[in-house]
Amino acid sequence: MKNFKGFIIFVIVLALTWLLLTGSLGKDELLIGGLSLVLVAILFFGYSDLYRALKITPKIILFYPLYLLVFLKELIVANFDVASRVVRPSLPINPGIVAVKTSLKDPLSKLILANSITLTPGTLTVDVKDDTLFIHWIDVKGKDVEEATKEISRKFERILKEIVK
Amino acid sequence: MVVVGKILVLIGSIFLFLGSLGIFRMPDVYNRLQAGTKATTLGALSLILGVGFMNGSFLVKSIVLIIFIVLTNPISSSTIARASHKAGIPLVKESVVDVCKDNVRKEEA
Structure with a gap:
């Protein structure tokens, strides 16, 4: 089997x-x-x-909670971010769809990454094609792939690499 | 415990309210989804956890519910966004860049 x-x-x-x-x-x-x-x-x-x-090594005991913590922090920041945009009368948005490259190969890893991105500040995964994630960004800070990757997915990917293939 | 639960329920309802306000105020599908997904996730999360705190026997069940919501909520909004993009619903005109669209055009050409 x-x-x-x-x-x-x-x-x-x-x-x-x-x-x-x-x-x-x-x-x-x-x-x-x-x-x-x-x-x-x-x-x-x-x-x-x-x-x-999913990797099963002693290291995951440390990295699962770490990932959860990072994720929860980003989720709460995301909420205050979007909430503050919504309440302001000027509605300060600067939206666009950018591409992000990921080094993760496995479907499950990409799923976790895409979901995490959707739940974090001002970003929403629109589509996934091979190693590229297309992300709707409510406040575009960098139009090219490298900048966007650095801003959006780096912080998750670093930890995700430790817990999944 | 009950007081903590009540505070969590209050926070949850505030975020849910802000989320609905966002859906009302945002200009296009994608921005509405942004407001919708995030605010409702944390709102529902905090609300359910609050109920769990107020009634101890629900606590474990409420945590399971939270896990399911966190897993499914982003998937559904991603799917809606993807479907809208495929159906050709345009981004609001203030949008600065649309890499995905360029890609589609290149493939067609």
């Missing part, structure tokens, strides 16, 4: 979701959870390939 690792992570994610949602270790809940887990795992076996990109 070539994507055994992805499948294991998939099952762990499913089991954790179920346990957190039911919040109990009763016999009935575990039985139903186990049955639905088997069913879902069989039905979506093909998609479990996606999780293969």
Whole structure:
């Protein structure tokens, strides 16, 4: 089985979701959870390939929380940024769509990066094509690829490289 | 705990309100999505967490809900933005640059 690792992570994610949602270790809940887990795992076996990109090394214990922290900080900054633009009567926007190059190869890594970009200050992923992300930027600070990459994705990519392929 | 929860719910509703105001004030689809996505993510996040704090038995469930919202919200707005761009909805005329459009034209030529 070539994507055994992805499948294991998939099952762990499913089991954790179920346990957190039911919040109990009763016999009935575990039985139903186990049955639905088997069913879902069989039905979506093909998609479990996606999780293969996650790295499992001792380092991730440090970098997962770090990524979460960076992400939360950016999310809160993003909100104040957009909120302040919205409330100002002059509506200070300078929008445009820029391209950003990423060195991440795997679909899951690109998904995480694109989602993180969408949730951070003034940027919204419009499209992903191979290694280029097209991003709508509410306040364009640099029109060319290098500048945009530096401003938008560098801070995430640095940490993401440690947790995914 | 209850007080913290109430404050979080208040913050959440303020951000949700600002988000709706943004959707109302912004000039084009993409800018509206910007306001919509970010404000509603943090707004809903803070609101749900607030409910979790106010009623301890909901706390774990509210964290699961938050994870789902954080995972799905950006995907949906990305998809809307992509679909709008493919459908040829133009950017507002103040826009400074549209790399994506240039790319499409090059491919067609």
